[in-house]
Amino acid sequence: MTVRKENIKKRSGTHRKSHRCDVISIALRLAVNLAAVTTAAVLIFIIVYILINGIPYISADLFAWKYNSENVSMMPAIVNTIYMIALALLFSVPVGIGSAIYLTEYAKRGNKIAACVKLTAETLSGIPSIVYGLFGQLFFVKYLHMGLSLISGALTLAIMILPLIMRTTEEALVAVPDSYREGSFGLGAGKLRTVFSVVLPSAVPGIISGVILAIGRIVGESAALIFTAGTVAEAATSLLSSARTLAVHMYALSDEGLYLNQTYATAVILLVIVIFINALSEYTAKLLGGKTRNG
Amino acid sequence: MSVVFLLCACISVCAVALICFFLFVNGIPAIKEIGLLNFISGTEWRPANNVYGIFPMIVGSAYVTAGALLLGVPVGILTAAFMAYFCPARLYKPLKTAINLMAGIPSVVYGFFGLVVMVPFIRHNFGGRGMSVLAASLLLGIMILPTIISVSETSILAVPKNYYEGGLALGASHERSVFFTVLPAAKSGIFAGVVLGVGRAVGETMAVMMVAGNQPVIPQKLTNGVRTLTTNIVMEMGYATDLHRRALIATAIVLFIFILIINISFSIIKMRSDK
Numbered sequence: 001m002t003v004r005k006e007n008i009k010k011r012s013g014t015h016r017k018s019h020r021c022d023v024i025s026i027a028l029r030l031a032v033n034l035a036a037v038t039t040a041a042v043l044i045f046i047i048v049y050i051l052i053n054g055i056p057y058i059s060a061d062l063f064a065w066k067y068n069s070e071n072v073s074m075m076p077a078i079v080n081t082i083y084m085i086a087l088a089l090l091f092s093v094p095v096g097i098g099s100a101i102y103l104t105e106y107a108k109r110g111n112k113i114a115a116c117v118k119l120t121a122e123t124l125s126g127i128p129s130i131v132y133g134l135f136g137q138l139f140f141v142k143y144l145h146m147g148l149s150l151i152s153g154a155l156t157l158a159i160m161i162l163p164l165i166m167r168t169t170e171e172a173l174v175a176v177p178d179s180y181r182e183g184s185f186g187l188g189a190g191k192l193r194t195v196f197s198v199v200l201p202s203a204v205p206g207i208i209s210g211v212i213l214a215i216g217r218i219v220g221e222s223a224a225l226i227f228t229a230g231t232v233a234e235a236a237t238s239l240l241s242s243a244r245t246l247a248v249h250m251y252a253l254s255d256e257g258l259y260l261n262q263t264y265a266t267a268v269i270l271l272v273i274v275i276f277i278n279a280l281s282e283y284t285a286k287l288l289g290g291k292t293r294n295g
Numbered sequence: 296m297s298v299v300f301l302l303c304a305c306i307s308v309c310a311v312a313l314i315c316f317f318l319f320v321n322g323i324p325a326i327k328e329i330g331l332l333n334f335i336s337g338t339e340w341r342p343a344n345n346v347y348g349i350f351p352m353i354v355g356s357a358y359v360t361a362g363a364l365l366l367g368v369p370v371g372i373l374t375a376a377f378m379a380y381f382c383p384a385r386l387y388k389p390l391k392t393a394i395n396l397m398a399g400i401p402s403v404v405y406g407f408f409g410l411v412v413m414v415p416f417i418r419h420n421f422g423g424r425g426m427s428v429l430a431a432s433l434l435l436g437i438m439i440l441p442t443i444i445s446v447s448e449t450s451i452l453a454v455p456k457n458y459y460e461g462g463l464a465l466g467a468s469h470e471r472s473v474f475f476t477v478l479p480a481a482k483s484g485i486f487a488g489v490v491l492g493v494g495r496a497v498g499e500t501m502a503v504m505m506v507a508g509n510q511p512v513i514p515q516k517l518t519n520g521v522r523t524l525t526t527n528i529v530m531e532m533g534y535a536t537d538l539h540r541r542a543l544i545a546t547a548i549v550l551f552i553f554i555l556i557i558n559i560s561f562s563i564i565k566m567r568s569d570k
Contacts, residue, residue, distance in 0.1 A: 025470040032381050032470075035373030039444070040390065042437055043397050046408050053411075098303025106297050107304075117304045120311040126558040127314070127551070128498025130525045134532070134547045138317040159310045166307065192296050220401030223500040223525075227532055251403045251501060254410065267404050274399045282392065 047271060054268035057261040067233040072262045074269060076235040077249035080150070083236055084229070084245050085218050087154035088161060093211060095158075096165030097200075103166075104173040105195050125163035129224040132160050136228035151239040153229025160224060161214040168213065172206020173199060209284040216277045219270070222247040246270055315551075322548040325541030334545060340511035342531065347542040349527065349549060351513045355428075356523040356553075358514065359503065360496040362432025363439055367496075368489055370436075371443030372478075375485075378444070379451040380459075380473045398441035406505030409434040414506055423518030426508030431521060434506055435499060439492035446491055450484020450568060451477060483568035490561045497553060500525040524550040 064073040099117060107114035136156030146152045176199050184194040222245075230242030231252050244252060250266040253259045326334050329347050337348015378390060413433055418425030454477050462472030478485070508520020509530055522530070528543050528550075535543055 022468055022471075025468040028470040028474050029381070032373050032377045035370045036377040036382070036390065038370055039374045039397075039440055040393055042440075043393050046400070046405075046437075049412060050404070050408065095303045095306050098300050099307060102297070102300035102304040106300055113301070113304065117307055120308045122562065123311050123555070123558060124307055126494055126498075126554055126561075128500065128525060128554060130498070130500040130528050131314070131318070131547050131551055131554075134528060134544060135314045135317055137532075138321055138544070139313060143317070162307055162310070216399050220399065220403075222401065222403050223529060226529070247401050247403050250401075250407065251505075254403070254407050254505065260411075263407060267407055270401055270404055274401065275396060278392070278396050278399050282395070 050264060050267045050271060053261075054264035054266075057265040058268060059265075062262065062265055065235075072233075072253060072259050074246060074249055074262075074266050076233055077244055077246045077266075078269075079235040080229075080243035081219060081245040081247075083150055083243065084154055084157065084225075085215050087150065087239075088157040088218055089211065089214065091155060091158035092161050092165055092214065096162050096210075097169050097207065099162075099166050100169035100173055101195055101200075103170055105191070105199065121163040121166050124159065125167075127160075129160065129221060132156050133224040133227040136224060141228060147240060148228065148230030148232075148242040149240045150229060150236045150243045153225045153243070153245075156224055156228045157218055157221060160221070161217055164214050164217065165207075165210050168210025169203065169207050172203035172210075175206065176202045205284055205287045209281050212277060212281040212284060216274060216281070219245075219273055219277065220247055221245070222251050226251075246273075318544060318548050318551060321541060322545035325538060325545045326548070328538060329542065329545075334542070335549070338513065340527070342535070342539045342542070345538060347538070349524065349546055351511050352522050352524045352527045352546065353549070354513050355507075355521040356497055356525070356550075358428050358521060359431040359435055359507065359523055360493055362428060363435035363496045364489065364493065366433060366436030367439040367443055367492060371440050371488070371492070372447050372485055374440070375444045375447035375451055375488075376473060376478065378448050380469070380477070394441045394444050397437075398445075402438070402499060402502040403505075405434060405438055406502035409502065409506035417518065421518050423516070424508060424520065425518075426506055426520050427518045428507070428514050428521045429517045431503050431507040431523075434502055435496045438499060438502060439495050442495050443488045443492045446488025447481070447485045450481040450488070453484065454480045483564055487561055487564040487568060490557060490564060494554060494557045494561065497523075497550070497557065498525060500529055504529055524553075 061071050062073055063075045064071055065075055067073045067076050099121075103114050103117060133156065136152055140146045140152035140155050141148055146155075180198050180202060181194055184198040189197070225245055225248050229244065229248070231244045231248055232242040233244055233249065233252070234241075236243035246266065247270060250263060250270060253263040253266060325347075329337075334347060334349060335353070336350050337346070338350045339346050339348050340351060374394075378387065382390060409430055413430045414425035416425075417423070417427055417430050421427075421429065458476045458480050459472050462476040463469070467475065503523055504526040507522065507526060509522045509526055510520040511522045511527065512519075514521045524546055527546050531539070532543050
């Protein structure tokens with residue numbers, strides 16, 4: 001960030017003017033501006049197109065509690081999405097935070113296990129969601145006999161978001177100054193107490209922004225859920241009932257091809273949720289002091 | 296208590312081990328039964344006749360990924376350069392927000408957009424059914440943009456400022472300094488971003504399935520339908536049984552190995568660029 005600001009400040013007009021007739025410079029400037037405009041235009045086009053076609057079809061009916069073929073309500077799917085988020089986070093957040101604590105507070109430099117954990121976490125974050133879906137079906141659905149269910153889907157997603165939670169928590173823990181730890185030790189606190197009452201609380205905003213990103217991934221996920229949580233369009237009544245989330249619901253509607261307008265409306269709701277989640281994650285990132293999540 | 300943390304840390308190791316174990320145990324017998332060569336290089340996929348060759352899908356994945364890179368890489372790198380060195384200060388934040396949002400849009404939404412906008416557009420202007428290599432490439436090109444932009448921007452910003460200043464001091468214009476001193480210095484980081492983009496494109500499933508047409512044949516034209524490794528799994532997993540089902544799992548193994556190779560190259564490139 002700071003480097004960039006300096007770039008802008010120092011770029012006084014003088015050297016730009018002196019090269020006005022340099023064709024290559026002009027072409028490069030044009031290309032760069034064109035690319036940025038293209039990127040922004042594509043995103044704006046996608047969002048505006050979906051909003052224009054979808055908003056007129058958002059009606060109270062679409063939020064009715066019951067789904068049937070006359071009224072393809074998305075309310076059950078929204079409820080399922082919330083269940084799915086809660087369950088996946090329930091499994092993933094404690095494990096992710098625990099792993100990050102191990103990696104930053106307990107593992108010594110050059111620790112083989114820590115290196116192995118980091119490597120596998122990186123591997124996990126690169127695996128495509130369809131492979132997770134297939135694995136979830138082979139392991140949770142078939143091998144553990146959980147069937148196509150909320151719990152199979154949530155466990156699959158929990159593994160999927162684990163590397164994200166681990167990485168963001170680790171970054172947040174590393175950012176806690178060592179003087180905090182030293183101060184705590186100096187006051188006679190043990191290792192565990194230091195971790196839980198000094199280090200973790202100062203890392204909370206970082207952890208929360210990781211959790212928000214994870215929620216975003218869960219909301220948008222479809223390929224991993226079709227074969228683990230199934231596509232039943234009812235609100236789940238137990239952990240073992242099959243349940244489609246909003247993204248899967250949208251895919252199913254689009255696939256059936258009979259409910260184009262309702263598909264647009266569902267897309268609008270999904271977009272609004274994603275925009276809200278992104279704004280929230282940017283807000284928490286701001287609390288961290290201008291750190292961006294890609295930085 | 297440290298044991299508890301250690302156990303937590305081991306869960307990700309266990310997860311990777313389990314994923315490998317379950318994929319390989321279920322998929323390897325199918326590869327053996329079909330024959331590795333027949334499976335990888337067979338050009339026909341006819342589950343009804345027990346003919347399982349995934350070569351068309353490998354080619355399909357390669358085509359749409361190449362197409363996505365052709366569109367996504369130039370735009371992505373130029374946008375990254377714009378954000379690092381050309382962007383007016385007040386435009387920076389909205390653009391950054393837009394790119395983060397682009398990364399967050401669910402793939403079904405992208406797929407649906409492709410289905411209702413790109414597919415009819417291609418059908419009217421280029422002929423064919425619209426669901427095509429072209430549609431999938433275009434859509435994937437858009438979807439990998441945020442990955443390429445954010446990784447490239449980070450590596451462009453990591454180049455020491457005196458490279459840029461040195462360029463200026465030698466009389467180069469702002470644009471020339473950025474493109475001929477800063478970008479070359481950031482090339483391994485940018486390349487890492489491209490490789491990550493390849494991983495995204497190869498692994499993308501739902502969006503591709505909605506716009507690609509999914510015929511298991513090697514496409515001859517840009518407007519022909521195409522099936523990728525990922526869509527092969529999603530299309531048929533719902534009803535497949537026996538050998539067909541195991542052949543699909545074997546497809547996932549091939550996909551998994553491709554992704555592993557891509558990720559390992561990403562890590563190596565990134566390690567080099569960090570040095």
